Amino acid sequence: MGRAPCCSKVGLHRGPWTPREDTLLTNYIQAHGEGHWRSLPKKAGLLRCGKSCRLRWMNYLRPDIKRGNITPDEDDLIIRLHSLLGNRWSLIAGRLPGRTDNEIxxxxxxxxxxxxxxxxxxxxxxxxxxxxxxxETKGRSNKKSKTKKKAEKPIRDYDRHVEPEKPKVHLPKPIRVCSFSMVRNYSFEGIKNINNIINITTCESSSQEKGDHGVDDVPWFSFKEGDHDHLANDNDNDQCQDQPYHDHDDHLVINGTSTTTTDHNSTLEKLYEEYLQLLKTEEYDHHDQVELDSFAEPLLI
DNA sequence: AACAGGTTCAACCGCCGACGT
DNA sequence: CACGTCGGCGGTTGAACCTGT
Known part of the structure; x- marks a missing residue:
């Protein structure tokens, strides 16, 4: 597996981006679109590596980015998603409109x-x-409360556009699902639970903002009829063995296992509550542990 | 005012999987 | 099948900043 040379190349700028660099990058992407990060810096007249350009665009310059003021609702959602997904920041960010994995x-x-x-x-x-x-939580928040007057926040990139608004759970940007280990070796329970996640995380998809690839309504896991094309991403038609898809009877097929997708009514909250309840239950014995593990494993691995 | 220690967050690093040849 | 390239991800770093003394 080859390794892309990066910013260590001599002659390339590193560190904080200047307004001029931001402008160059933004103008180029607006004119030519995202992608081809490797060749982008040269074409855009930037002395940066492609990775750096991509990062700057994804985490800061993208027009749909909402920064700062993470609401309690978003807090709650992040915590819940983290409990299910672990440190899969990009997946978590995919459920929060305008938030980047780096920010989360x-x-x-x-x-x-x-x-x-x-x-x-x-x-x-x-x-x-x-x-x-x-x-008490140690940290600035407590210290602040003791302060007579809150000091004015420094002007950072972070503060350039602050748009507090109610979080909308949305469909994430498309990713290469084929490589995503969650799709491998499901138990049946795991599949059902993923459906639950899909349900909660797609329920407000109508308000979704444009994804960074300019694709609307491309689900993280879309189990709706015909949507396996999205899962296959660039694959035209062949269903990859590792990818979930629907057969003609609307049965989800993952690794040769087929199930139904009609149970989309439960919410993530319900799922999570049940999961916590199981953890708390007194009668929670080893057998339950095994079942619970199979329940949660597809979400956590 | 000066300093120390804590906090934040933009950016970098290194690795990985998909894909093309 | 092997190899190189690319895009993407999570972990880490360090400068800038805040707060208390």
């Missing part, structure tokens, strides 16, 4: 993980910590 990752590391710890929850496992003593 940063937010998790600086806010949410600390908050969970302070609430006695292990941010990695989302299980209650043993022997936890609830204590």
């Amino acid at each position: 990752k940063n937010y998790w590391n600086t806010h949410l993980s600390k908050r969970l710890i302070s609430q006695g929850t292990d941010p990695n496992t989302h299980k209650k910590l043993m022997g936890h003593v609830v204590q």
Whole structure:
């Protein structure tokens, strides 16, 4: 597997982007579209590596990006999605319109993980910590509350456009599903639970903003009739063995296993509650553990 | 005012899988 | 099948900033 040479190449700019570089990149992408990151810097007149350009565009310059002011609803959704998906920031970001994986990752590391710890929850496992003593969250937020007057925030990239608005759960940008390990080795329960996730995360898709590829309504996992083309991404018609698809009876087929997709009524909240209930249940024995693992495994692996 | 320590977040690094040849 | 390229991802870093003393 070849390794792309990157910014270490001599002669390329590194570090913070200048307004001029931003303009050049934005103008080029507006004129020619995204992609071909490797050749983009040269064509755009930038002394940056392609990766750096892509990162700058994806995490900051994209017009649909919403920055700052993560709402409590978004907080909650991030925590729930993290409990199911782990550190799959791009997938989590895909469910939050205008949020980038980098922003969510940063937010998790600086806010949410600390908050969970302070609430006695292990941010990695989302299980209650043993022997936890609830204590005040250490950090700036508490310090701020002691401050007489809140200092004015510095003007950073972060603050250029702040649009607090109610989060809309939306369909994520299309990804290469074929490589996504969740589709492998499902148990039947796991498949049903993924359907539950699909249900909650697509319920407001009508308000979805344009994806970064300019494709609307391309689901993360679309199990609707005919949508397997999206899952196959660039594959024209052949159904990859590892990819879920529908047969003619609207049965989902994953790794040769077929099931129905009619049960789309449960919400992620319900799923999550049930999962937590199972964890808390006194009668939760080893057998249940095995079942629960098969329940959650497809979501976590 | 100066300093130390903590926090934030943009950017970089290194790895991986898909894909083309 | 092997190899190289590309796009994408998660982890990490470090400069800029904030707060308390």
